[in-house]
Amino acid sequence: MAASKIKKVGVFVCHCGVNISSVVNIEKVVEAVSKLPEVTVARDYKFMCSTPGQELIGKEIKEQGLERVIVAACSPLLHEETFRRVLVKSDLNQYFFQMVNIREQDAWVTADKDKATQKAIALISAAVKRVQTHEPLPKREVDVDPNVLVIGGGIAGIEASLQIADAGHKVYLVEKQASVGGHMAQFDKTFPTLDCAACILTPKMNSVGFHPNIDLMTYSEVVDISGYIGNFEVTVRKNPKYVDYEKCTGCGVCMEKCPSKVSSEFDEGLVERKAIYTLFPQAVPNKPVIDAKNCTYLTKEKCGVCQKVCEAGAINYEDKEELVKVKVGSIILATGYTFAKPDVLKDYGYGKLDNVLTALEFERLNNAAGPTDGEITLKDGSKPQSVAILHCIGSRDKNYNEYCSKVCCMYSLKFAHLVREKTGAEVFEFYIDIRSPGKAYEEFYTRIREEDVHLIRGKVAQVTDVPVTDDEKGKLVVIGENTLTAQRVRVPVDMVILSTGIESNKDAADMSRLVKVATDKDGFFIERHPKMAPIETASAGIFIAGTCAGPRDIPETVASAQGASSLALKLISKGKVEIEAATAWIVEELCAGCKLCISMCPYKAIEFDEKKKISVINEVLCKGCGTCAATCPSGAAKARHFKDEQIFDEIEGVLSL
Amino acid sequence: MSKLNIGAYWAASCGGCDIAVLDIHEKILKVNEACNFYLWPIAMDFKYEDVEKLEDNFLDLMLFNGAVRNSENEKLAKLLRAKSKLLVAFGSCAHTGGIPALANFYKKDDLLRRVYVETESTSNPDKILPQPKTEVKEGVVEIPEFYDRVFSLAQVVDVDYFVPGCPPNPERIWEVLEAVVTGAELPPKGSVIGATDKSLCDECEREKSEDKKIKGFSRIDKVMVDPKTCFLDQGLICLGPVTRGGCGQKCIKGSNMPCRGCYGLPPDIQDQGAQMISSLAALIDSKDPEEIDKIVKEVPDLAGYFYRFSMAGSFLEGSK
Ligand SMILES: Cc1cc2nc3c(=O)[nH]c(=O)nc-3n(C[C@H](O)[C@H](O)[C@H](O)COP(=O)(O)OP(=O)(O)OC[C@H]3O[C@@H](n4cnc5c(N)ncnc54)[C@H](O)[C@@H]3O)c2cc1C
Ligand code: SF4
Ligand code: SF4
Ligand code: SF4
Ligand code: SF4
Numbered sequence: 001m002a003a004s005k006i007k008k009v010g011v012f013v014c015h016c017g018v019n020i021s022s023v024v025n026i027e028k029v030v031e032a033v034s035k036l037p038e039v040t041v042a043r044d045y046k047f048m049c050s051t052p053g054q055e056l057i058g059k060e061i062k063e064q065g066l067e068r069v070i071v072a073a074c075s076p077l078l079h080e081e082t083f084r085r086v087l088v089k090s091d092l093n094q095y096f097f098q099m100v101n102i103r104e105q106d107a108w109v110t111a112d113k114d115k116a117t118q119k120a121i122a123l124i125s126a127a128v129k130r131v132q133t134h135e136p137l138p139k140r141e142v143d144v145d146p147n148v149l150v151i152g153g154g155i156a157g158i159e160a161s162l163q164i165a166d167a168g169h170k171v172y173l174v175e176k177q178a179s180v181g182g183h184m185a186q187f188d189k190t191f192p193t194l195d196c197a198a199c200i201l202t203p204k205m206n207s208v209g210f211h212p213n214i215d216l217m218t219y220s221e222v223v224d225i226s227g228y229i230g231n232f233e234v235t236v237r238k239n240p241k242y243v244d245y246e247k248c249t250g251c252g253v254c255m256e257k258c259p260s261k262v263s264s265e266f267d268e269g270l271v272e273r274k275a276i277y278t279l280f281p282q283a284v285p286n287k288p289v290i291d292a293k294n295c296t297y298l299t300k301e302k303c304g305v306c307q308k309v310c311e312a313g314a315i316n317y318e319d320k321e322e323l324v325k326v327k328v329g330s331i332i333l334a335t336g337y338t339f340a341k342p343d344v345l346k347d348y349g350y351g352k353l354d355n356v357l358t359a360l361e362f363e364r365l366n367n368a369a370g371p372t373d374g375e376i377t378l379k380d381g382s383k384p385q386s387v388a389i390l391h392c393i394g395s396r397d398k399n400y401n402e403y404c405s406k407v408c409c410m411y412s413l414k415f416a417h418l419v420r421e422k423t424g425a426e427v428f429e430f431y432i433d434i435r436s437p438g439k440a441y442e443e444f445y446t447r448i449r450e451e452d453v454h455l456i457r458g459k460v461a462q463v464t465d466v467p468v469t470d471d472e473k474g475k476l477v478v479i480g481e482n483t484l485t486a487q488r489v490r491v492p493v494d495m496v497i498l499s500t501g502i503e504s505n506k507d508a509a510d511m512s513r514l515v516k517v518a519t520d521k522d523g524f525f526i527e528r529h530p531k532m533a534p535i536e537t538a539s540a541g542i543f544i545a546g547t548c549a550g551p552r553d554i555p556e557t558v559a560s561a562q563g564a565s566s567l568a569l570k571l572i573s574k575g576k577v578e579i580e581a582a583t584a585w586i587v588e589e590l591c592a593g594c595k596l597c598i599s600m601c602p603y604k605a606i607e608f609d610e611k612k613k614i615s616v617i618n619e620v621l622c623k624g625c626g627t628c629a630a631t632c633p634s635g636a637a638k639a640r641h642f643k644d645e646q647i648f649d650e651i652e653g654v655l656s657l
Numbered sequence: 658m659s660k661l662n663i664g665a666y667w668a669a670s671c672g673g674c675d676i677a678v679l680d681i682h683e684k685i686l687k688v689n690e691a692c693n694f695y696l697w698p699i700a701m702d703f704k705y706e707d708v709e710k711l712e713d714n715f716l717d718l719m720l721f722n723g724a725v726r727n728s729e730n731e732k733l734a735k736l737l738r739a740k741s742k743l744l745v746a747f748g749s750c751a752h753t754g755g756i757p758a759l760a761n762f763y764k765k766d767d768l769l770r771r772v773y774v775e776t777e778s779t780s781n782p783d784k785i786l787p788q789p790k791t792e793v794k795e796g797v798v799e800i801p802e803f804y805d806r807v808f809s810l811a812q813v814v815d816v817d818y819f820v821p822g823c824p825p826n827p828e829r830i831w832e833v834l835e836a837v838v839t840g841a842e843l844p845p846k847g848s849v850i851g852a853t854d855k856s857l858c859d860e861c862e863r864e865k866s867e868d869k870k871i872k873g874f875s876r877i878d879k880v881m882v883d884p885k886t887c888f889l890d891q892g893l894i895c896l897g898p899v900t901r902g903g904c905g906q907k908c909i910k911g912s913n914m915p916c917r918g919c920y921g922l923p924p925d926i927q928d929q930g931a932q933m934i935s936s937l938a939a940l941i942d943s944k945d946p947e948e949i950d951k952i953v954k955e956v957p958d959l960a961g962y963f964y965r966f967s968m969a970g971s972f973l974e975g976s977k
Contacts (some may be wrong), residue, residue: 590925592859594898596889599869600939608867613859631939633898633932634856635925644927 006132009067011036011124012057014048016103023107025117029072032121038128040064049079054086061090062421068131072100072124077529089558093136095581095641098127118657126653130646137581142620144200144230145329146572147172148565151222151515154182155554156546156561157334158204163565165213171573173208174236179283180205182336186266186360188367188374190554191414192444198369202282209284215326219289223323224438225514226604228621229541230329230577240319242290242298243276248314250286252278254306262294268361271371276306280367290315329540330568333525334561335511337547340401342394348498349463353476354379356463356496359411366418376422384425384494388478389415389442390460391431395501403522405501408549409435412499413448428454428491430480438553454541456491458483471526502551515542516602526548535563540577540623543567582641583622584629586615590636597628597637661717661838664696664708665747666737669757669807674748675699677824679718681831689725690892692718692839696737697943705733708740716741718837720820723798724750724757724969725808728789729801738814742782743837744811749823749919752849753929754969756823759961761968765805809969816845820851823919823966849921852903856923857916860902861909863887870942874955877914888915889940899926899933919966928972930963 011033015021026044034042035323040065045053048071060066069082076099084094102120110116148164150157153175162173173180184190185205187197192598208214217236224235243254260275267273275295276288296303297317307315339360349356355378357365368374378384394400411429416427434455436445449455460480468490475492482489504523505511512519517537518526525544528536535543543564546557558640571577584604586597591614598606598615605621606628608614617628617637629639638644667675675697679685693718696703719741725731738744760768769786773779810816820833829851833931836843836850844850853859865887875892882888888895888909896918897909897965908914922929943949956962964971 592856594858633936
């Protein structure tokens with residue numbers, strides 16, 4: 001390690017109230033750090049991030065002529081920006097700063113006070129060595145493109161798009177399916193208010209369809225994203241619809257006459273739809289698409305009925321997929337969830353026994369626009385006398401999803417109410433715990449209890465049609481345990497509803513690669529900070545709304561969508577963004593052109609220069625993630641602010657004690 | 658021009674480096690014309706006492722091959738340092754420890770026991786191990802002390818230049834000798850000479866993909882190796898990326914074998930093995946810890962593979 005040249009280092013140690021000081025002996029830390037030859041001044045303060053704390057740092061920079069500043073406090077994720085600003089205000093380059101995390105990485109995880117104090121001293125010593133070779137890096141700013149891309153047209157995507165479009169900015173809304181609406185469009189009533197889903201959703205769907213600022217691309221998918229915050233270039237694939245929407249009047253004759261029938265996904269397979277179809281009667285856009293796999297003309301060149309009956313001449317069997325490129329400044333991810341169908345459903349007779357339904361099938365059965373016009377009936381058309389609703393199927397279960405799916409308790413209570421109201425049947429709810437924290441949720445639970453619903457605490461083991469008593473003959477028998485009375489129970493019923501949960505989309509990993517936002521172990525997108533930045537992601541300019549970030553109900557989904565749109569609007573109104581200055585570069589004289597870095601760069605920022613036979617980093621695209629620097633076997637790719645010598649100095653600083 | 662005084666020495670080495678000097682063929686005559694030899698154990702008979710008698714800095718050039726493994730190696734390293742103007746660490750063993758330094762993965766006692774007691778062809782029922790001093794009827798027999806670990810030359814004495822290679826490429830050797838003999842301007846002290854600053858991949862003509870992904874490692878005896886495609890793209894570990902060029906590509910081109918790393922680490926790399934592991938780890942195409950573990954285990958003797966020539970100066974040794 002080179003001898004230290006920079007002798008004017010200031011160290012500022014934060015108590016964070018008692019968060020740090022209750023474990024770390026701040027006095028000892030300041031004393032030890034003051035003795036380091038490079039340190040001119042070491043100070044401590046109760047809250048370094050507060051205005052007086054910041055002023056203290058600024059004052060010492062001026063008075064002592066500090067060349068480097070170290071703050072030992074919380075995670076740089078929280079306050080690095082704050083302290084960098086103090087440096088800038090004091091005319092020091094913001095990269096002459098180093099933040100040492102003695103809260104999350106020390107005080108909060110170290111029980112022994114002496115060890116925690118030693119660790120704080122070691123970490124600060126490391127920083128003192130590291131800042132020796134910090135270099136000033138210039139600010140980099142780029143203009144923000146005011147257009148926004150929204151991926152996914154469920155209630156989250158709809159809400160976010162409308163907010164931005166109403167504020168006067170262009171939105172590209174890309175929806176995979178033939179209509180916007182998402183899962184909410186499948187419901188009839190929503191908890192806890194029991195208001196009609198369609199009544200609150202369809203007006204918004206229509207606004208999205210007709211808004212002059214929204215370019216709605218249904219039946220489309222995003223296939224490529226390049227660029228960075230403020231300047232993304234997005235490629236959208238419009239899948240062939242085989243219907244010319246310019247000509248189509250939405251009359252629906254084609255759907256009436258089409259002879260080819262397949263099971264309807266929107267109706268959870270409870271009924272059939274045609275090969276040319278709209279997802280549901282209020283679809284937006286309310287024009288059909290041809291499902292190429294099931295269209296007799298497209299598969300066998302027979303039929304052609306829809307073309308014959310369409311007076312508008314809108315059917316085009318030659319339609320091809322189309323790639324469209326759009327430029328946007330920010331992206332909102334609102335790809336929602338898939339409804340879980342875990343293997344465990346089999347244990348409950350699903351797929352084998354009649355009248356065992358998933359929750360979403362029940363939603364369709366109950367929907368006024370559904371297969372039974374909203375009548376809750378058994379397969380034979382009769383009304384059920386008794387219904388069991390089984391909570392937590394595949395949720396809170398180590399074998400399936402460990403997490404709580406959050407909405408199932410509430411929708412199960414909603415189902416109980418609907419069954420009681422529409423059929424008067426007896427309802428048995430088997431639950432583990434009722435989770436009803438939310439505005440008016442506990443009250444809703446109380447209301448359902450008062451509706452004479454049998455609530456049985458215990459998880460069901462099995463559903464069978466093998467009777468043991470006469471009562472059970474011709475019934476579905478729910479076998480479980482009532483954990484409150486410690487008794488085994490067998491309840492004969494006519495219908496069983498399996499409340500399974502919210503799961504991440506099957507293609508979440510592909511989407512994650514595309515947008516460069518990591519997913520957690522369950523496939524939900526990870527927020528930049530679980531508390532302080534729940535809508536932002538580690539990829540600047542990309543926001544997450546709704547259930548693609550985890551299980552949420554509609555109010556939370558809408559709130560996060562409004563949050564995401566406000567962050568996108570903030571970017572637009574700022575007009576410019578500062579981008580990372582700590583990028584990487586490649587030393588021409590050392591690069592051997594092995595291309596390993598090109599394989600690894602997650603931001604596709606590296607290109608090969610065929611003439612010079614070396615790799616070159618496009619600094620505008622580079623995010624400074626450092627992957628190339630770690631990968632480059634020649635040591636040719638180097639990361640600014642994370643140079644080898646800085647890291648080695650840091651290590652030696654830790655070990656020097 | 659007056660003749661130069663030179664010498665060559667072998668410490669812990671196989672002798673290959675000395676043979677490589679002879680591999681400059683008829684040019685050795687030119688060397689002989691321009692130089693007087695004062696020490697070259699493999700080729701000529703000189704005594705250590707003769708060298709000890711020389712004045713300090715008497716030798717213009719000393720090519721020292723082999724690592725420092727025992728007290729004799731160290732003694733000679735110090736002696737030759739004193740007697741030479743230019744001391745060159747010649748070959749991988751002197752440069753970075755080479756093959757002998759692979760022994761640094763083991764403890765001294767384990768090594769001695771394995772070699773003198775346990776090997777299949779050894780019969781040593783009394784488990785006698787070599788001792789620095791042994792009393793016999795005739796007096797005390799002394800042999801050099803076997804050290805706890807192997808050192809590179811620079812870890813023991815100050816070195817002027819390094820010529821890597823196991824062994825160094827004869828063409829490069831000639832270039833070095835020619836430079837000294839003709840009095841050409843020499844690079845700054847401490848330089849690696851006879852090798853490029855860029856890694857071997859720079860001169861390697863194999864086709865390299867821009868999307869390397871490693872799903873598993875293969876071994877050279879298990880696959881048909883395509884001589885036109887980068888080994889890494891074929892799942893074969895090639896140390897070319899962490900090795901200087903200049904070797905003449907005898908492995909890569911000559912025998913369709915991946916680079917084993919003998920030309921040592923490029924200038925901006927701190928640790929050849931660690932860097933190769935870091936680079937390869939980045940390329941492994943899996944996020945599943947179990948799968949990754951399986952892939953990594955496909956490399957038998959991982960540490961030995963990546964530190965084949967550079968163990969003495971590696972981070973694992975704690976210092977250079
Ligand atoms: C059975 C059940 C009942 C429920 N009942 C209630 C209730 O009564 N009250 C309540 O508050 N909440 C309820 N919920 C929760 C509610 O469904 C969600 O909170 C809400 O629908 C989430 O909306 P979203 O926009 O995030 O996701 P989604 O509704 O899933 O919308 C996502 C949209 O993105 C599209 N998409 C997905 N991937 C892509 C892609 N790659 N490219 C383009 N588009 C894509 C999808 O096609 C879809 O249109 C219930 C949930 C279930 C399972
Ligand atoms: S495609 Fe033709 S027939 Fe079908 S809805 Fe459109 S206008 Fe009507
Ligand atoms: S640091 Fe390297 S790997 Fe990371 S974005 Fe920049 S060029 Fe790509
Ligand atoms: S990994 Fe390093 S040596 Fe290889 S091409 Fe990239 S910068 Fe050049
Ligand atoms: S890794 Fe080996 S085979 Fe591939 S380019 Fe480098 S030297 Fe050639």
